[in-house]
Amino acid sequence: MPIMSYIQAITTALKEEMQRDNKVFVLGEDVGRKGGVFRATEGLYDEFGEYRVLDTPLAESAIAGVGIGAAMYGMRPVAEMQFADFIMPAVNQIISEAAKIRYRSNNDWNAPITIRAPYGGGVHGALYHSQSVESVFANQPGLKIVMPSTPYDVKGLLKASIRDNDPVLFFEHKRAYRLLKGEVPDDDYVLPIGKADIKRNGTDITVITYGLCIHFAMQAAEKLTEEGIDVHILDLRTVYPLDQEAIIEAAKKTGKVLLITEDNKEGSIIGEVSAIIAENCLFDLDAPVQRLAGPDIPSMPYAPTTEKFFMVNPDKVEKAMRELAEY
Amino acid sequence: MPIMSYIQAITTALKEEMQRDNKVFVLGEDVGRKGGVFRATEGLYDEFGEYRVLDTPLAESAIAGVGIGAAMYGMRPVAEMQFADFIMPAVNQIISEAAKIRYRSNNDWNAPITIRAPYGGGVHGALYHSQSVESVFANQPGLKIVMPSTPYDVKGLLKASIRDNDPVLFFEHKRAYRLLKGEVPDDDYVLPIGKADIKRNGTDITVITYGLCIHFAMQAAEKLTEEGIDVHILDLRTVYPLDQEAIIEAAKKTGKVLLITEDNKEGSIIGEVSAIIAENCLFDLDAPVQRLAGPDIPSMPYAPTTEKFFMVNPDKVEKAMRELAEY
Amino acid sequence: MTKNRHDKLGLTNEDVLEMYKTMLLARKIDERMWLLNRAGKIPFVISCQGQEAAQVGASFALDRNKDFVAPYYRDMGIVLTFGMTTKELMLSGFAKAEDPNSGGRQMPGHFGQKKNRILTGSSPVTTQLPHAVGVALAAKMEQKDFVSFVTLGEGSSNQGDFHEGLNFAGVHKLPVITMVENNKYAISVPVDKQLACESVSDRATGYGMPGFTVNGNDPLAIYDAVKNARERAVSGEGPTLIEAITYRLTAHSSDDDDRLYRESGEVEEARKKDSIITFAAYLKDLGILTDEIEEKINTEIRDTVNEATDYAENAPYAEPESALKFVYEE
């Protein structure tokens, strides 16, 4: 099986879907000739031409809104927001429109748009090129939010998102782009949206997280094996709507749960995960539900000292795991 | 003490603050001559003139953004979003700008803007005049979100919001406007932002909620007294950042907690409340942390059958309370 | 003596009579809705009154078998022309399950009907503009010869989506026609507190497209403008911005009291130019609308509206639990 980076898996998924279905097209800022500021759409402009890899004016509400219109017509737009932080001008189109089109028309219309955006920190991106923005959208029925953690999942979930008949927000960790590599089959596979995935089987403590933090958790878990601590890791993969069953099962499995997000703690996605556990597994718990997250400050600063202070990393994860195991 | 409606308390607070400080001004759609679509700014145009009660063009991002600019200069704008549902075009100005101005300038600049908006359902408002939108903003350090439940709290908290040196979102339940009446002192009092308030002391179960649901909970609690069930009710009042201490104390008090919101369940503010409890009070709990909320559908429909199906009401609250008490 | 102005536009006498009938039908449905609202039977009305000529004139200039429309809440004249029935509109007014727009989920005025290519609309204003641009982008990509047509109020033309959408359309020369129905008010705010420019059409240059200001009380003038815009669009010349000067004859909605902010004299003045009266006069002067035909039309419309009202009033609401359906594909 070929080994690919996380970002190569994105490009591959896009390319294969565009070859498969000529209704699929990409639009966004600098996605065309330049191939995207992260080069996620590299080569697509040459292969598919200007209109299927469309450089738009600098206007995110139009990128989303025009995409939604095209999707209602029957196209399959894949819109790129250059950074997740810059999705904010498009919030009205996403929450008021995309999320509600099927519902408000009583199933008459639908908007199969995929909106991709790189999120996350640890790349000297400062306040506005580092944010996790999923919680802004994670209370909007009608939307699905996918946040993959491996190249394999990226390809299967991006394809599933593009083929989905409802709007999907697809957030890609920008530090994962070139950091993470893994086996990605050549076949045309899709993975189910809405399903969490056990990334590691273990018996002592349960870690539930998503995105780049899966990687940190896997690293930390390896280390803790030596100390005889056996970690179970659940990758949410879809952070809205959550896979409640999988969460409940994973929590019950060990009775000790650590939730991790790179986002600020208060109001993040893992609060909901904790609530699901508190509602369904109370008597299976042997320890309070722990959360490891960024501090409640607007976003991570630029200076390396303070950026590091903010970011979740394998050491912080290992420490939190060990404490929970010893609880 | 005078008896006032919820909306009269709004108007009174605005008027008193404008009299007290001529940097305070109101801006928004139809707030001037018409006095607002709900009449919250009634009489202010006549008293303070066009520029202190400014009818703006129909453009929410400008209402927020121009307000933020004026606030940075040293004014104290109170911006009205005509319905909370229509705050979405202003999300970028609120999240990227207002929330981060103090932080990003390392305390050099600040933006003392208050943004008022009527939220909530039960008024035949359909999908776009019924939403609870707080969770969109409840993960944004730098913002404060106030959601009062009584005329008394309205006056004290709106004054506090206007005087606060940071941005405050102030959400008013539109059905409470004329439904709720209560004693409101003539004095110039302020109430602390960030502090929850015990609205009823009880020993059997704890209900934590905010806004109009406090009213439902109080009604249900009265009924249950007859059955010998004694309900403790905590009013969050500020839903971001949450008053963790008060939440922990209230949860520990009875060991049985019911969280209520009118918002859709998944990803709502009460998920975070539950997480705080799961993190801090696990061994004090005698029952799983219960949540009563709207269903996970985009918003409540227009038809009375389906609107009623969505809305939290005293009956649903009473039923949930009784079940928890009997757990 | 009144001159025939529709001949040279390629409109037959039947066409213009049909236009008038549609305008009148819209007016009569709207009037009935107000009565029902005042009688406590329906919770909300938002009116087309005063804008029917612009709506119907424009729709007649489109291809009703292939073009897409993205109407705003006042556009009863457009959706009627595009095939929505009186009964369907009444079902929507009563919020009944059978309403094709939303199954009673949305307020009246939130149009949408896929089989007639009426895009589903929402309450936040101007969001439909980029949608129409998106449909036009699809037309260009797929090399189809349809256009999309989108409307909004003059107040709504101050939203960012107006700017972003029209610039996008201009850059890519997309087949989309935008008609701003300038009815002088955005709820209580008069146009001079909304717009810094003289005419909304002044904004067209900024988006590299032609802009026209047209008398919105004259369905023929609007027809002409939209017809030309459509020709430009399908021949690849790009988008057009049209401003229709109209007047809002009712309060903003059934929740509004317009006496708070405008003089009744102003409304009286506007009523004199009401297209329902002036276009009828044009047709009468030309002998197209005879007394006999008029009576027949009136009776027909009355019957249609009565029947639709009865039907809708008696139709069932959606089941409570049906609220859970269609959040996602099922």
Add this chain to the structure above:
Amino acid sequence: MTKNRHDKLGLTNEDVLEMYKTMLLARKIDERMWLLNRAGKIPFVISCQGQEAAQVGASFALDRNKDFVAPYYRDMGIVLTFGMTTKELMLSGFAKAEDPNSGGRQMPGHFGQKKNRILTGSSPVTTQLPHAVGVALAAKMEQKDFVSFVTLGEGSSNQGDFHEGLNFAGVHKLPVITMVENNKYAISVPVDKQLACESVSDRATGYGMPGFTVNGNDPLAIYDAVKNARERAVSGEGPTLIEAITYRLTAHSSDDDDRLYRESGEVEEARKKDSIITFAAYLKDLGILTDEIEEKINTEIRDTVNEATDYAENAPYAEPESALKFVYEE
């Protein structure tokens, strides 16, 4: 023979020399930042190169003791003119605690300094425009005679905030001057794929204000335009939109490779019109910039930049825990 053009603008020889010095200083700081970036000492640079004349010409036309500015990330020429020092800029480049813009919290180019009335800026483009309008609204409400001045790129003029902000300013005739620095590219996207109009200034009519397109390589032309706009503004005549035609001489930022999307010949061509060269030539022709003065200026600037670099490089970063401070008032 070169004609003296600054006299009749009311500018002395000292003034224009000062302008030139500021332009050159901005250029030299910027060049140093690139060297530091390529040497791995600072993670990011975003340049003013090619836009200094517009920035400095405009700032000199403002009242540097009372006007407010809301610059965008390339505006080193503006903040230097408004009182930010080379050392402060270097502290920001190195993200050090002492950086007055953000204490090292933001990337370089995210300007802000209250004592000099430089509004704090962010990364999402165009959000600063409504802020400047808000400051101008305050000026009007408080009957003060200052103006606010805001800049942005031509690509950024397609954001909704441009439209909403300028219309607001136009309706209320607010004392705000907007200068779009049209450098022909928005990252990789050339201006003809960004804007449907010929000139950004074509958009002014839509906001009821005058619009001018000015040669951004000529600090005197820009000075003149902004000076007139300022007079209009303080005398209550309202806002002005100015488009400065410039060229981006560097890649978009240190993360960009512009060879992917533009020909080097195009850049070479633009370098010939570089204001640092052409304005120096003007001053030399008039005998204002002598060889002696030039050498002195160069030495001065070199020393200043060296000193600032050394200082900033050796200055401490903010403490890790300091990240927790100033979320709210403390």
